[in-house]
Amino acid sequence: MSIIAIDYRGYGRSEGMPSEHGFYADALAAHKLTTELHPGKKVVLFGRSLGASVAAQLASKVRPAALILEAAISSVPDEMRERAAWTRFVPLRFIMQSSFYSTKYVANLPVPKLVIHGDSDRTVSIANAERIFEAASDPKQPEIIPGGDHDGLDLVEPERYHLVLGDFLQKYDAL
Numbered sequence: 001m002s003i004i005a006i007d008y009r010g011y012g013r014s015e016g017m018p019s020e021h022g023f024y025a026d027a028l029a030a031h032k033l034t035t036e037l038h039p040g041k042k043v044v045l046f047g048r049s050l051g052a053s054v055a056a057q058l059a060s061k062v063r064p065a066a067l068i069l070e071a072a073i074s075s076v077p078d079e080m081r082e083r084a085a086w087t088r089f090v091p092l093r094f095i096m097q098s099s100f101y102s103t104k105y106v107a108n109l110p111v112p113k114l115v116i117h118g119d120s121d122r123t124v125s126i127a128n129a130e131r132i133f134e135a136a137s138d139p140k141q142p143e144i145i146p147g148g149d150h151d152g153l154d155l156v157e158p159e160r161y162h163l164v165l166g167d168f169l170q171k172y173d174a175l
Contacts, residue, residue, distance in 0.1 A: 001175070002038060006030045008054070020098040023051075027058040044068065044174050049124065049150065053100035060105045065174035067109070068165070070116040071150050073124050074131035075101045082125060102128075103135035112172035113140040116164070118148020118156065141168055 008023045009016030016022060034043055042065035047055025052072030059067045073079050076099050106113055113136050117129035126144070133142045143164050145153050154161045169175050 002041075004030055004034050004037075008051075020100060023054045024057050027054045028061065031058060031062050042174055044169065046070070047072065049073070050100060053102045053105070056102045056105035056109075059109055059111060064111055066112045066114070066169060066172050067106070068114045068116065068168075069102065069106075069132060070153060071118065071121060071124055072102050072115070072128060072132055073100060074103045074128040074135070075099055078103075078128065078131060079124070082127065102132050106132060106136040106140075108137055110137065111139075112168070112174065114143060114165070114168045115140065116143045116145065116153060116161075118145045118150065118153050120147055121150045123150035139172065 006026060007014040008018060008026050010018035010022075014026075031043065031045075035041075043062070044066045045055040045059050045064045046068040047053070048070040050073060052069040053075075055067060056069060056072075058064075115129050115133045115136070117124075117126050119126055129142065129144070133140060145156050145161065148156045
């Protein structure tokens, strides 16, 4: 198995300014490179936090063998409404430039989807995982990590975490 991980524009050593459409373009470029380096191989997309929305959008364009979303946001508007109650009274399109609608991208996506989230995530509430799972078409699988916060879900119960990933990938012949 090979892993390709990227820094989106404006992060790490990557140049440029961060933007939703820029992130989508970066992910597509990384996928193109992946398929050039490993022609004919299965590709599994894995995204965490905001990157999960990017992975979901990419999956809607390239149809990977599987999609794994960890600690994902369902959308920026959902997060805004959760964190700032006053936004219920304002059309969000007037104050936001980005949406990152994970729920939209997984709704009609026929690839297997694993939605992993910690039940103690204080950065992105578990309600996001519930919205994504509810919106996702089959096949889909939820995995809630008891005591898991936003970072390091694989460190809370490492054996369980890796077993779930392995079983999911084997079940859907994505390896």
